[in-house]
Amino acid sequence: MQTIRITLDVSTAYRPATMIVCVCHRVSDRDIAREVRQGCASFEALQDELRVATACGSCTDCAQQTFDHACARNAIGALGAGGAMVHRAAASA
Numbered sequence: 001m002q003t004i005r006i007t008l009d010v011s012t013a014y015r016p017a018t019m020i021v022c023v024c025h026r027v028s029d030r031d032i033a034r035e036v037r038q039g040c041a042s043f044e045a046l047q048d049e050l051r052v053a054t055a056c057g058s059c060t061d062c063a064q065q066t067f068d069h070a071c072a073r074n075a076i077g078a079l080g081a082g083g084a085m086v087h088r089a090a091a092s093a
């Protein structure tokens with residue numbers, strides 16, 4: 001019997017492609033997600049930080065949707081972390 005060993009680099013294997021949201025200021029969906037993870041709480045604050053949707057304005061709807069999606073994903077992640085904390089607390093009681 002022959003053994004075949006396959007090495008998979010998971011750090012890049014499932015990484016989705018980056019989407020440029022704002023061409024005028026070269027802002028990507030990953031830039032927006034990063035800002036949300038770092039605590040950006042409003043679209044206006046995002047505009048102040050990245051200047052997204054502050055030039056021609058054609059990206060405003062997409063930028064708002066990307067921001068909303070990132071906020072939702074961030075909230076779900078926070079709920080998951082909270083759930084894990086509750087589970088650990090219950091396990092140690």
Ligand code: FES
Pocket residue numbers: 021022023024025052053054055056057058059060
């Ligand atoms: S593409 Fe975003 S302001 Fe023009």
